[in-house]
Amino acid sequence: MMGKIKLILVDDHPLVITGIKAMLEDSTEFEIIGDANDGEQALALVKNIVPDLLVLDIRMPKLTGIEVVQKLKAQGSSIKTLLLSMHDSEEYVLNSIKAGADGYLLKGATKEEIIKAFRIIANGGKFFTGEVSSSIISTIMHQKPLQPKNDFNLTKRELQILNLVLQGMSNQEIADGLEISKRTAEVHRFNLMKKMDVKNPVELANKAREYQLA
Template identity: 55%
Template sequence: MINVVLADDHVLVRDGIKALLEDQGGIIVIDEASNGKEALEVISRNKPDILIVDIRMPEMNGIEVVRQINTSQMDVKTLVLSMHDSEEYVVQAIQAGADGYLLKGASKEEFIKALNKVASGGKYFTGDVSAIIMKNFVNGTTTAVTGKQTPVETPFKLTKREKQILSLVLQLKNNKDIAEELEISKRTAEVHRFNLMKKLDVKNLMELNNKAKEFGLV
């Protein structure tokens, strides 16, 4: 019997995964969590075989949960189940020590295959994710499959100027203020700000602030 803990902030998602898994036989969902901190508490209390964890969650994101599990040497496998296939998320999840990375659009068959592979001590990364891992392996930024990595570049590959802009934007400074502080034109400040928002894939200040905190950009 494979004992599983589900960590996702959406109840409907957890209900769907639980129904799918327990319909298979040999798999039981022993507990659930709606945020990262709760996930760590649940794991400590129940000691499951596998944690299935989403990335974007309140309190603590899934990547940090995986990192803490591995840092604390908890005897639990981790399978990231996410809607995100961006390179930043994938590389950080692997660096944190995830045993598998699967997209929420995966088929039922692939999901069960991934779960069993990870439960048996193997690694499982869906096709698109494997391509990203291989690319980084070739570039020397991560070691594929083994879970042992060398440091990767700053998340989202922000330039020095973009980091300065990010810091000032989060201080609620407008483009005119930013231009004066960095001694650049207002138009240049606007361009940097636009590029920053585009790189981080955010649409407003709140999203920018949340993502900056999530990835330790400030």
């Protein structure tokens, strides 16, 4: 990475921000380009200035650090994120990874570990506190995608039809693609919507996403 690594710090405890600023005051490697006190401020800030790394407290008012990460990912943002926490529980770490965070670090970490985390994540790597089992991190990072929840007892064919409907295909196009009659496609589509208790494609799409079927 050319030039200084640009950081934005977000924490509802001013002492944390002040402490990190003091730590990096004479740094030739890092530059703090902004700070915020809650998750909503953080999202507003990164719309105007884009850091190489966004450092977030995991527990904040309005929006938590994890919620900020989730919103950035949903927006397609490529900003690297590191969550700071007082907690070394596996649940916090796993939720951070699932949200898409690039790192998780305890607030009690040494200066050397903090700088190492900043450097690794800003340059495209991952960094998770050594207090957490590396085997758990490895499992989450490489796990197979979750299988869709099939709470509506849809058949394999109905799941297939659902996927095609969500692509905007008509009954005739579904019939042609699956080499079945148009009438059969209509019946499958009717049964699918009845099982999922929806009345139109918009409701179908929304419920499919809600239940991780799309």
